[in-house]
Amino acid sequence: MKANTKFVVGSAIILVTLTxxxxxxxTQSKTYYHTISELSKLPASQLHQRMRVSGNVEDGxxxxxxxxxxxxxxxxxxxxxxxxxxxxxxxxxFKDGAQALVEGRLMPDGRFSADQVQSKxxxxxxATPGSAGAMPSGQSHNLTAEPAGPAS
Amino acid sequence: xxxxxxxxxxxxFLAAVYAFVAGxxxxxxxxxxxxxxxxxxxxxxxxxxxxxxxxxxxxxxTDNFSLAYVAEHSxxxxxxxxxxxxxxxxxxxxLLWWSFLLSTYVFFVLFLNRKKHPELMPWVGVITAGVQIFxxxxxxxVSNPFHILGSMNAAGVMHVAAVADGRGLNPxxxxxxxxxHPPMLYLGYTGFTIPFAFALAALLGRYPGEKWIHIxxxxxxxxxxFQSVGILLGAHWAYAVLGWGGYWAWDPVENASLxxxxxxxxxxxxxxxxxxxxxxxxxxVWLVFVTFMLCILGTFLTRSGVISSVHxxxxxxxxxxxxxxxxxxxxxxxxxxSKNRDYLRSDNQLDSLVSRESSFLFNNLVLLAACFAxxxxxLFPVISEWFTGNKISVGPPFFNKVNVPIALFLLLLTGVGxxxxxxxxxxxxxxxxxxxxxAGGILAGIVAAVFGFRDFYSLICLILGVFVTLTxxxxxxxGARVIASRDGTNLLTxxxxxxxxxxxRYGGYIIHFGMVLVFIGIAGxxxxxxxxxxxSIGDRINIGPYxxxxxxxxxxxxxxxxxxxxxxxxxxxxxxxxxxxxxxxxYLASQVTETMVAIESAPLRDLYVxxxxxxPETGRPxxxxxxxxxxxxxxxxxxxxxxxxALALMPNKRLALALRAVEQPTWQGQEVARAISPVSTKAxxxx
Numbered sequence: 086m087k088a089n090t091k092f093v094v095g096s097a098i099i100l101v102t103l104t105x106x107x108x109x110x111x112t113q114s115k116t117y118y119h120t121i122s123e124l125s126k127l128p129a130s131q132l133h134q135r136m137r138v139s140g141n142v143e144d145g146x147x148x149x150x151x152x153x154x155x156x157x158x159x160x161x162x163x164x165x166x167x168x169x170x171x172x173x174x175x176x177x178x179f180k181d182g183a184q185a186l187v188e189g190r191l192m193p194d195g196r197f198s199a200d201q202v203q204s205k206x207x208x209x210x211x212a213t214p215g216s217a218g219a220m221p222s223g224q225s226h227n228l229t230a231e232p233a234g235p236a237s
Numbered sequence: 238x239x240x241x242x243x244x245x246x247x248x249x250f251l252a253a254v255y256a257f258v259a260g261x262x263x264x265x266x267x268x269x270x271x272x273x274x275x276x277x278x279x280x281x282x283x284x285x286x287x288x289x290x291x292x293x294x295x296x297x298x299t300d301n302f303s304l305a306y307v308a309e310h311s312x313x314x315x316x317x318x319x320x321x322x323x324x325x326x327x328x329x330x331x332l333l334w335w336s337f338l339l340s341t342y343v344f345f346v347l348f349l350n351r352k353k354h355p356e357l358m359p360w361v362g363v364i365t366a367g368v369q370i371f372x373x374x375x376x377x378x379v380s381n382p383f384h385i386l387g388s389m390n391a392a393g394v395m396h397v398a399a400v401a402d403g404r405g406l407n408p409x410x411x412x413x414x415x416x417x418h419p420p421m422l423y424l425g426y427t428g429f430t431i432p433f434a435f436a437l438a439a440l441l442g443r444y445p446g447e448k449w450i451h452i453x454x455x456x457x458x459x460x461x462x463f464q465s466v467g468i469l470l471g472a473h474w475a476y477a478v479l480g481w482g483g484y485w486a487w488d489p490v491e492n493a494s495l496x497x498x499x500x501x502x503x504x505x506x507x508x509x510x511x512x513x514x515x516x517x518x519x520x521x522v523w524l525v526f527v528t529f530m531l532c533i534l535g536t537f538l539t540r541s542g543v544i545s546s547v548h549x550x551x552x553x554x555x556x557x558x559x560x561x562x563x564x565x566x567x568x569x570x571x572x573x574x575s576k577n578r579d580y581l582r583s584d585n586q587l588d589s590l591v592s593r594e595s596s597f598l599f600n601n602l603v604l605l606a607a608c609f610a611x612x613x614x615x616l617f618p619v620i621s622e623w624f625t626g627n628k629i630s631v632g633p634p635f636f637n638k639v640n641v642p643i644a645l646f647l648l649l650l651t652g653v654g655x656x657x658x659x660x661x662x663x664x665x666x667x668x669x670x671x672x673x674x675x676a677g678g679i680l681a682g683i684v685a686a687v688f689g690f691r692d693f694y695s696l697i698c699l700i701l702g703v704f705v706t707l708t709x710x711x712x713x714x715x716g717a718r719v720i721a722s723r724d725g726t727n728l729l730t731x732x733x734x735x736x737x738x739x740x741x742r743y744g745g746y747i748i749h750f751g752m753v754l755v756f757i758g759i760a761g762x763x764x765x766x767x768x769x770x771x772x773s774i775g776d777r778i779n780i781g782p783y784x785x786x787x788x789x790x791x792x793x794x795x796x797x798x799x800x801x802x803x804x805x806x807x808x809x810x811x812x813x814x815x816x817x818x819x820x821x822x823x824y825l826a827s828q829v830t831e832t833m834v835a836i837e838s839a840p841l842r843d844l845y846v847x848x849x850x851x852x853p854e855t856g857r858p859x860x861x862x863x864x865x866x867x868x869x870x871x872x873x874x875x876x877x878x879x880x881x882x883a884l885a886l887m888p889n890k891r892l893a894l895a896l897r898a899v900e901q902p903t904w905q906g907q908e909v910a911r912a913i914s915p916v917s918t919k920a921x922x923x924x
Contacts, residue, residue, distance in 0.1 A: 088586075088587045088588055088589050088590050088592075088595070089586070089587050092587060092590060092595055095590070095599070096599075096602050099603065100602075100606065102642070103603075103606050103610070103639055103642070103643065106639050106642060107613075107635065107639045110634045110635035110637065110638030110639060111631055111635050113635070113638075114634035115629050115630070115631055115632075115635075116629065116632060117628065117629050118618065118629070118630060131627075137630070149853045149854050154853075172769060173769075173861075174850040174852070174859050175850075175853075177830040177850060
């Protein structure tokens with residue numbers, strides 16, 4: 086076999102292996118992003134996939150329970166009850182009226198079980214584990230691009 | 238003052254436009270005077286942008302809150318150190334900072350080469366001016382940092398409305414590394430403009446010979462080194478400030494900085510194929526092009542809100558500008574390539590699979606695969622929305638699944654590649670060179686596994702790491718032994734002598750060793766432990782060999798922030814070893830809370846303690862402790878990489894002496910310029 090052919094075969098093996106690995110990684114970690122209003126229209130097959138949902142925390146809905154923190158997310162008049170079951174303390178920005186992004190699964194009873202909550206008040210964005218970037222510009226960007234709102 | 242800055246910025250724009258137009262006119266009409274005036278305009282851009290940057294810094298230091306940008310990003314109580322860094326903390330300022338660093342590079346390139354490469358430099362000047370025009374357009378007309386707070390009355394007179402105090406710098410950025418991290422990363426991003434300009438100039442001008450490739454290589458190394466430092470500082474900042482116990486999360490912003498680094502790394506390796514064997518010319522030119530385009534794409538991704546929508550970053554219309562610019566660059570590159578394709582014909586063919594050439598080919602193949610996977614994963618929310626209507630993001634498992642095997646394969650190549658001969662290597666030579674290092678690596682793996690280092694990938698990484706280190710060590714030893722026996726010096730002196738005689742080769746080995754250290758540090762990741770507990774005074778947390786006793790909780794405050802602070806005493810084997818003071822801070826100007834992590838870093842493990850907040854039910858403090866093994870290797874490896882790069886950029890000792898004798902009677906300025914091309918041309922024949 087010529088060297089060129091060998092190289093092509095070797096490359097093909099490497100690339101096929103990597104593609105398979107990528108596929109496995111993709112199925113393990115893919116997360117859908119939905120709005121609350123979309124949830125009711127989702128086909129059953131997609132309903133219980135891992136997803137991210139964003140909305141505002143309804144005033145007075147935060148309840149601290151023994152094993153979870155329950156609250157209600159609102160977006161365009163639609164409500165979504167959420168139970169936060171993660172281990173990390175909730176970010177300080179998580180309070181009534183804050184914008185929140187929850188990640189987890191929808192339970193059969195219609196309650197969203199979140200293991201991650203990120204939240205953002207009027208003008209700032211607070212990172213929870215793993216969500217902030219290494220470059221500062223992305224972070225500070227929020228400060229620049231948004232008008233000065235009421236302090237949360 | 239703000240008028241001075243804004244005016245200087247406008248002049249800089251005009252100077253860049255002049256450099257561009259006059260440069261093209263100079264090339265077309267072949268008038269040296271026109272070309273020289275274009276070059277002077279290109280250099281003048283630097284001084285004008287310097288005035289703008291100086292003005293903005295002055296306004297920060299004098300607390301001039303009539304300027305919107307200063308009011309948004311600073312406040313009176315902010316320490317001076319951070320007032321300096323506040324310059325690049327927002328969009329307007331960081332784009333100005335981009336322009337500044339770019340014009341600094343351009344100034345040095347034009348200045349150092351002003352008497353050289355008369356056929357190449359006019360093109361370089363035009364291309365760099367083109368890039369500067371883009372950024373100065375943004376600075377002047379889209380995202381101007383000299384915007385005054387105020388309003389115009391009916392008569393058209395501005396009424397300046399200064400605020401009493403600014404809103405303060407984002408607390409996440411109030412960390413000493415933040416003062417050097419963005420400049421480093423931006424020096425990397427902007428630095429890749431220079432190799433791009435040289436590559437495109439050589440292609441457009443059909444510059445004869447391979448000299449441009451040596452110049453390009455050196456500038457790529459400089460940009461690459463800054464990019465490496467920037468990425469590692471960013472990782473360290475994420476580790477030390479964000480308080481989640483990790484340093485890399487495959488976040489879009491992180492990925493954006495990694496992409497050009499990967500293609501830059503690929504170029505630095507494949508360029509040797511072109512220097513030595515005249516192969517891969519098309520590939521190399523496109524690698525340089527793609528690296529630059531990825532820099533622009535990265536900026537686009539982080540600025541446009543296209544990707545970060547999931548991450549709740551704010552939207553901004555500035556992204557469209559980058560997209561248009563990216564389109565123009567791509568069009569120019571494709572045009573230049575299709576017009577002068579024949580200029581890039583390859584001189585040689587691949588001879589054997591077991592050769593230096595093929596190790597470089599595999600190196601490039603997997604680096605590009607890694608780049609593609611990271612890019613794909615980062616863009617996936619956009620791509621999936623286009624094709625399926627669903628926005629789907631992928632997380633760290635995707636990135637790790639692909640990139641960990643690639644990284645380990647690269648580590649293997651790091652050990653094997655440099656010792657393979659060009660064209661073809663015999664099986665005998667393989668056995669001679671690699672038997673001992675491989676045995677050493679496996680032995681180290683067995684010992685480590687016995688001591689509990691049992692994770693498949695980590696163990697492979699350790700074995701390969703030791704293997705690579707031993708091959709590098711044997712290279713130094715063999716070379717030094719020859720010199721030592723001939724000159725009668727001791728081995729250590731001989732190592733120094735050897736290194737200085739071929740800085741490029743041995744500097745490269747040192748960079749490889751630095752990367753081994755970084756990899757070993759990452760291999761510690763699976764052995765991470767953590768524990769979280771609500772604590773009262775007198776409570777203890779046990780983690781690894783440590784026992785943490787809660788001594789006290791108190792509050793500290795200054796004009797900038799108020800903090801809850803924990804005083805923790807750490808015991809190891811029953812003995813008190815240190816005190817840690819993690820804090821939970823409320824920054825007053827911005828009303829944002831942040832954790833201040835307490836890290837006790839030992840060579841083999843970091844004890845990382847976070848004051849995570851107060852429990853909403855009991856009001857008691859929550860302490861989160863992590864034990865992160867080997868993290869220090871990563872930072873130390875980064876330092877080794879920088880030292881190795883600095884060494885590789887130095888001229889070779891013997892050749893430098895020989896050249897000095899020739900050059901001294903001639904012109905002094907050549908002294909500086911000498912460092913750039915002729916030496917590396919000659920040096921490259923030595924390794």
